[in-house]
Amino acid sequence: MKVHSLMFRTVIFFCLTVFITQICLAQSDQKQYHKVADLIRTKYNDGQAQDIYAMTAEVFKKKMTVDQFVQGMSKFKAKSGEWHSLTYQLSNDKDVDYLCEFANGNQIFSIKMDSDGRISRLNFAAVQVVIKNKDYQVRSNNPLKDSTDMLVEKLVRPYIQKGNTSGLLVALIEGGRVRRYSYGSISKTQEVLPDPANTFFEIGSVTKTFTSLLLAKQVIVGKMKLEDPINKYLPDSIPALTIGDTPLTLKHLANHTSGLPRLPANIFNEKVNPKDPYKHYLSDSLYHFMKTYQVKETPGTKFSYSNLGAGLLGMILEHTSGKSFNHLIVEEIAHPLGMFDTKIELTKMDENKFAQGHNERGQATAPWDLASLKGSGAIRSTLNDMVIFIQAQLGQENPLSKAIELTHKKTFSSIEQDMGLGWRINKNETSSYLHHSGGTGGFRSFVGFDKHRQIGVVILSNAAEEVTEIGEYMLNR
Known part of the structure; x- marks a missing residue:
């Protein structure tokens, strides 16, 4: 019995020793992880991604280059803002996972280190907010x-009852008749219905249809050609943007077949204000x-949506005309169509009628x-004003009719997407419709x-909650 008791105590002592050693090692590892995680937070905030x-470890570097990582x-920083804390x-x-508080929301930060203390895995995942x-x-x-x-009530009511939405305007155009519907409020602090005539909204990428219409106007009067290489309108310091004998043209910028990335790679290299991420x-x-x-694929062969392409087209139109983009929109499109509340630069009086925007979480945002x-x-x-714009697209007589017709002509076709100039072209059971979100x-x-x-549909919302599905459903019904 004494021998067995001694052996039992020896085994227990050995197990406890191993267990305590593991705890010490785990605590030691955990301290190292905390130290590295906090160092990453500091370097992130200082803009030292390199x-x-x-x-990082070699296994990490094989998956991603330093340029891709930076x-x-x-x-990520442009969207998330400063990194305040980690727990x-x-x-x-x-x-190892940490809950991290950023200026624009919480993230789960996951990190894994190898036996040499190098980072083999690093990842962020947004914390879903209900x-x-x-x-x-x-x-x-x-x-x-x-x-x-x-029908409008059925489609809009679930949207406007969401906690992150605020206000929404809908216009349904059927022949010569226009129905206008107003829901919600111009802000979460003002219970005032949005006004179809007086409430300003940012229309975002719908702007691209205006940019392409400006191009079409230049083509109609013979000042530009859709097949013009964009190098013709760029500084001489920019090398020829071609693959073989195929140059990147103005048409490619307007129909998203330029091959240019969605955004330029250097756009977030500088200090960025997450509340106004493109101002700089x-x-x-x-x-x-x-x-x-460097052009990587033959222009005109593949649809690839590009904010950069549309922005570059806008700059080209500015520089060839010697006028600001705001001036071109107002004087070349808005005023000729009778749209006197469509512009980029708002007056003080306009600003008082500007709806308060709200982000995905329903928080107020800056323009x-x-x-x-x-x-x-x-x-x-x-x-x-946007009703007037759509009525002009439907064929109502106006000074821009020929240019508008040109923007409707199909310039690219693929299984994924047919395109006019600026306009997406979709088909339903009876016909085709043009649209943009x-x-x-x-x-x-x-x-x-x-x-x-x-028929036509216009929807404007002062919340970052998608409305495209509602709009397309209305068009197809």
Whole structure:
């Protein structure tokens, strides 16, 4: 019995020793992880992404180059803002997780280090925020008298009752008749229905249809050609943007077949204000990117949506005319069509009528300044003005008819997407319709029309909650 007791005590002592050693090692590892995580947070805030990359292991570097890492971190910082704090959550065989507070929301930061203390895995994942629906019936002016009213109510009510939305305007154009519906409020602090005539919204990428219309006007009067190489309108310091005998042309910028990236790689290299992420990106920065850009695929062969392409087209139109993009929009399109509340630069009086934008979480946001990318999404407008714009697309007689017709002509076709100039072209069971959606930090928009059936839809929202599905459903019904 004594021998067995001694052996038992020896085994217990050995197990405890191993267990305590493991705890000490785990605590030691955990301290090292905390130290590295906090160092990454400091370097992130100081804009030293290259230093973070230098801390990674070879297995990490094989998956991502330093340029890709720096660009990715810069883009992430532009959206997430300053990294305020991190709190240990849990660890497992895969990695160690921290709950991190950023200026624009919380993230789960996961990190894994190898036996040499080098980072083999590093990842951020947004913490999903559940936003409760409003617990009251949001106001609207919908009379609910006929099937069209009921359809609008059916589609819009679930949207406007979401906790992150604020206000929404809808216009349905059927032949010569226009129905206008107003829901919600111009801000979460002002229970005032958006006004179709007076409330300004950012229309985001719907701007691209205006930019392409400016190009079409130049083509109609013979000052430009769709097949003109863009190098013809760029500084001589920018190398020829071609593959073989195929140059990158103005048409490619307008129909998203240029092959240019969605955004220029250097856009987040500088200190970025997450609340106004493009304001810093001036023409010098854009031209600097174009000097080093190499065309990777034959232009005109593949649809690839590009804010950069539309922004570059806007800059080309500015520089060839010697006028600001705002002046071109107002004098060449808006005023000739009778749209006197469509512009980029708002007056003090206009600003008092500007709807408050709200982000994905329903928080108030600042207006966006698109700087050198104005052609991709800088216009502000009202519902009534956008109704006029769509009526012009439907064939209502106007000074821009020939240019408008040119923007409707199919310039590219693929399984993924047919394109006019600026306009997406989709087919339904009976005909085809043209449309475009838009979004900024605090707004969403949709415009679309079917010329054959003489119907159109305009939706403007002062929240970053998508409205495209609603708009396309209305067009197809």
